[in-house]
Each structure stands twice: as C-alpha cells, then as structure tokens.
Amino acid sequence: MTAVVSISNLLRRYWAVALIVVGWQIWVSAAGLSSIVLPGPLAVATDFAGDPLSYAGPAGLTFLVAIAGLLLGFLLGAGLAILSWSSRILNGLLTPLGLIFTSIPVVTLIPIIARLLGYDVRTVVAIVSLICFFPAFVYVGAGLRALPPGSDDLFRVFGGSQLQRFVRLVLPSAVPNLMLAFRLTAPEAVLAAVVAEFLMGTDGLGYLFRKAAGEFDTERALATSLIATITSVACFGLALAAERRVLRRWT
Amino acid sequence: MTSARSQSFVLGLIGVSLFLIAWEVIGTYRLAGLTWPPLSTVLAFLTTPAKLPLFGRAAAASFTSVAIGYLCGACGGLILALASHLIAPVRPGLDRLVAVIHAIPSIALAPLLIVLASADATPPIISGLGVGYIFYVAATSGLATASATHRDLFAVLGASRFSVTLRLDLPSALPAIASAMKLSVPIAFIGAIIGEWFGASRGLGLLIVSAMQNFQIPLLWSAVLITAVASLAMFALFSLTERLVQERMR
Numbered sequence: 001m002t003a004v005v006s007i008s009n010l011l012r013r014y015w016a017v018a019l020i021v022v023g024w025q026i027w028v029s030a031a032g033l034s035s036i037v038l039p040g041p042l043a044v045a046t047d048f049a050g051d052p053l054s055y056a057g058p059a060g061l062t063f064l065v066a067i068a069g070l071l072l073g074f075l076l077g078a079g080l081a082i083l084s085w086s087s088r089i090l091n092g093l094l095t096p097l098g099l100i101f102t103s104i105p106v107v108t109l110i111p112i113i114a115r116l117l118g119y120d121v122r123t124v125v126a127i128v129s130l131i132c133f134f135p136a137f138v139y140v141g142a143g144l145r146a147l148p149p150g151s152d153d154l155f156r157v158f159g160g161s162q163l164q165r166f167v168r169l170v171l172p173s174a175v176p177n178l179m180l181a182f183r184l185t186a187p188e189a190v191l192a193a194v195v196a197e198f199l200m201g202t203d204g205l206g207y208l209f210r211k212a213a214g215e216f217d218t219e220r221a222l223a224t225s226l227i228a229t230i231t232s233v234a235c236f237g238l239a240l241a242a243e244r245r246v247l248r249r250w251t
Numbered sequence: 252m253t254s255a256r257s258q259s260f261v262l263g264l265i266g267v268s269l270f271l272i273a274w275e276v277i278g279t280y281r282l283a284g285l286t287w288p289p290l291s292t293v294l295a296f297l298t299t300p301a302k303l304p305l306f307g308r309a310a311a312a313s314f315t316s317v318a319i320g321y322l323c324g325a326c327g328g329l330i331l332a333l334a335s336h337l338i339a340p341v342r343p344g345l346d347r348l349v350a351v352i353h354a355i356p357s358i359a360l361a362p363l364l365i366v367l368a369s370a371d372a373t374p375p376i377i378s379g380l381g382v383g384y385i386f387y388v389a390a391t392s393g394l395a396t397a398s399a400t401h402r403d404l405f406a407v408l409g410a411s412r413f414s415v416t417l418r419l420d421l422p423s424a425l426p427a428i429a430s431a432m433k434l435s436v437p438i439a440f441i442g443a444i445i446g447e448w449f450g451a452s453r454g455l456g457l458l459i460v461s462a463m464q465n466f467q468i469p470l471l472w473s474a475v476l477i478t479a480v481a482s483l484a485m486f487a488l489f490s491l492t493e494r495l496v497q498e499r500m501r
Contacts, residue, residue: 016348092262103486104479105440111463115286225359
C-alpha cells in the first residue's frame with residue numbers, strides 16, 4: 001500500500017520530467033539518430049553504469065572546489081557587509097558598487113580572471129567565490145538592517161553597548177538572510193565551477209565534458225552533464241537542509 | 252530625509268569614482284600584471300573609429316539574442332505559471348520540471364542545442380530558459396499572494412475562476428512579476444554570452460572568448476565592459492518600473 005502511495009507521489013511530482021525523458025528516447029529511436037549526434041537516455045545511462053568511477057573523481061573535485069569558493073565568497077561578502085554596517089561612510093561607498101555588480105553578468109568576468117590569475121584550480125575557486133561574494137554582501141547587508149521593530153529601542157533603553165547590540169541583536173537578525181543567500185547561491189556555485197573548468201581546461205566535470213565533446217563522445221558528454229546537474233541539485237539540497245536546521249534553532 | 256538621501260547619493264558617487272580610479276591606477280602601474288589595462292586604455296580602444304563596426308556588429312548580434320530570449324522566456328514562464336495556477340494537479344510536476352531544467356549546467360545544454368537547433372539559435376534559447384525560470388518562480392508565488400479576505404469576497408459575489416484570476420490574482424502578482432523583470436536582466440545576458448561561447452558566428456561572447464585565447468587584452472576588457480554597461484542600463488530601467496508598480500499597487 002505504501003509502495004503504491006509513494007509511486008503515485010513520485011508520478012505527481014515527476015510526470016513532466018519523465019514525459020520529456022521518454023519522449024527523448026522515442027524520438028531518438030524513431031528518427032534513427034546516430035549516437036554521435038544525440039544518444040538516447042538509455043545509451044547515456046548505460047555509458048554511466050559501465051564506468052561510474054571515472055566520473056567520481058572529477059565530480060568530487062568540482063564539488064570541493066565549488067564548496068571552497070562558496071565558503072570563501074560568503075566569508076568575504078558577509079565580512080564586508082559587517083564592516084560596512086559599522087561605518088556609515090563605508091556603507092555609502094560600497095552599497096552602490098555591490099548593487100552594480102549584482103546587476104551585471106558576473107560570469108562574463110571569468111575570462112578576465114582566468115587571464116589575471118592563470119589557468120589553474122585556484123582560479124576556479126577565485127571565480128566561484130567572486131560569483132558568491134555579491135549575493136552574500138547584498139543579502140547579509142539587508143539582514144543587518146532589518147531588525148525586529150522595537151528591539152533596537154529596547155537595547156538602547158537598557159543601555160546595551162554598541163558591541164552588545166551587534167552580537168546579541170544585529171548579527172542574529174541577519175542569520176535568516178545569510179542562509180537564504182546560501183541556499184540561492186549553492187547550486188550556482190557548482191555551475192560556475194563547471195563553466196570555469198570548461199573554459200580554462202582545468203580538471204573537473206567541466207574539463208571532462210569538454211574532452212568528451214571534443215572527441216564526439218556524446219554519450220559521455222551527456223552523462224557528465226547529468227552528473228553536474230546532480231551535483232548542483234545535491235548542493236541545493238545540502239544548503240536547504242542547513243538552512244532549515246539553522247532556522248529551527250534560531251526561531 | 253532628503254539630506255540623508257543626497258548624502259548617500261554623493262557617497263555612492265564617490266564609491267564608484269574610487270573604483271574607477273583604482274582600475275586606472277592598477278592598470279597604469281601594472282600592479283596586476285599585463286592583463287589589467289587602465290580604464291583610459293580600454294575606453295580609448297572602445298572609441299577607436301576603426302573598431303566601431305566590429306563592436307557594433309557583435310553588440311547587435313548579442314543584444315538581439317538577449318531581447319528574443321528575454322521576451323520568449325518571460326512569456327513562457329508566465330504562461331507556465333498561469334497553467335500551474337489554474338490547473339492545480341499539474342503544479343508539482345511543473346515545479347520539478349522547471350527546477351530540473353534550471354539545474355542543468357548551461358554549458359551542457361549549449362552543445363545539445365547546437366545539434367538540435369543551430370549555433371545561432373543557441374544564445375537566445377539559453378537566455379530564454381534562464382529568464383523563464385525566474386518568471387515562473389516569481390509569478391507562481393505572486394499569483395498566490397491575494398489575501399483570504401479578498402478571495403472570500405470574490406467567492407461570495409459568485410465570481411468565476413476566470414474572473415478571480417483576471418481581477419484578483421493577476422493584479423496582486425504584478426509586484427512579484429516586476430521584480431522578476433528586473434532580476435532576470437543579468438540572467439538574460441549571461442545566457443546569451445554563454446550560448447555564444449559555443450561556436451556562434453558573431454556576438455560579444457565570441458569576441459570575449461577569442462580575445463581571452465589570443466591575449467588581446469584591451470579587446471577582452473572592452474567586450475566585457477559593453478556587456479556590463481548594457482545589462483546595468485536595462486537593470487536600472489526595470490528597477491524604475493518595479494518601483495512604479497510597487498507604488499501603484501500598495
């Protein structure tokens with residue numbers, strides 16, 4: 001009984017995805033497309049199942065690089081947001097710059113950074129952290145200013161010092177925003193890492209994809225993008241779990 | 252209040268100027284190596300009459316992709332959001348589909364699209380997929396923001412499903428849709444540029460990647476600068492629209 005319920009649940013959620021995968025297989029079989037042009041999902045799955053370990057290394061590397069860049073970007077972004085909270089002048093100077101950089105396509109800076117720092121793994125980390133930096137800066141900055149109504153007056157009335165006010169009121173009230181930004185940027189971090197690896201040809205899923213596509217091994221290329229998708233979704237899932245956990249403790 | 256606002260405006264202006272001066276100084280004294288040109292060099296390169304046709308053609312191609320992708324993505328996202336709003340049973344499936352498509356790395360989609368469509372159709376399609384995602388997410392949550400009281404009133408007065416959607420749900424979704432209009436601008440540009448990194452025959456993205464590989468530093472920075480300024484201008488325009496809509500709907 002529970003199996004039936006869970007299958008119908010799965011169908012309710014994934015019917016549209018399933019429809020596309022099935023349609024893709026039927027179309028490839030019916031049109032008789034060569035597997036170099038476009039292999040069906042079955043062929044892609046077979047290629048992956050035949051040698052899953054060869055994907056594990058690059059996927060792990062991309063995952064680690066994305067996480068490292070994400071954390072570094074968040075540390076810098078949140079740090080700068082806190083600095084600019086403490087000084088009105090710094091805040092006035094930095095806020096418009098932060099806004100400008102969130103409204104331009106930061107991905108187009110990848111070639112410039114690649115040229116500046118050289119083609120290697122550290123550059124990928126730098127690119128990912130740059131892409132995560134601006135959302136962290138903007139969201140944490142907004143959180144530091146959105147205090148619960150009246151709470152600020154309470155701290156003043158009881159004579160809380162500036163430091164106490166910051167540690168006990170301002171910082172905690174920015175945590176939900178911080179976690180929201182974390183959840184929104186986590187999947188982007190993986191995708192940015194893949195794009196950077198692809199462009200520069202440094203190890204990881206992006207390079208695996210580039211190599212496979214260059215050798216017209218379309219099955220391998222598609223399996224690689226499937227793994228990249230799964231890695232990105234996994235990052236989102238982890239960030240969502242972290243957000244829920246933090247918010248449960250927090251509120 | 253006005254003095255505080257003008258003060259923050261002046262501070263912002265100083266901040267942006269400091270950034271531009273830092274760009275110039277780092278470039279002039281080669282603090283970041285040969286690959287960081289001063290701003291004046293980039294601007295001089297951009298305004299060289301001989302380069303104008305090159306940039307003009309590339310920008311026209313890219314901006315056309317952005318415009319087509321933006322319009323199609325916006326319409327597609329809104330239509331899907333309306334469908335999932337009106338036909339409740341399809342909603343979970345559509346939500347997952349949109350999330351899965353969004354999670355596929357665009358560099359993986361690009362080669363596929365080049366095979367299925369064509370190299371020149373790839374930039375607008377990738378751009379449209381990104382824009383469509385933002386519009387879908389914003390519109391589905393916006394369509395559900397009407398208050399229960401209003402909903403009850405419509406029910407009591409015997410409004411049909413169609414007129415509730417048209418006269419209550421759609422107007423209350425407008426602020427969210429206006430935000431989506433603004434937020435999807437950089438996404439539209441990213442999609443077009445990434446699409447062009449895969450063998451488009453012209454465009455700013457092609458210019459960027461070939462300049463990177465051939466070490467044409469002023470060209471690289473100029474092409475990135477054009478893209479950034481265009482995105483910024485469109486973003487500013489839609490921020491204004493967003494503010495107007497929010498003031499009207501309050």
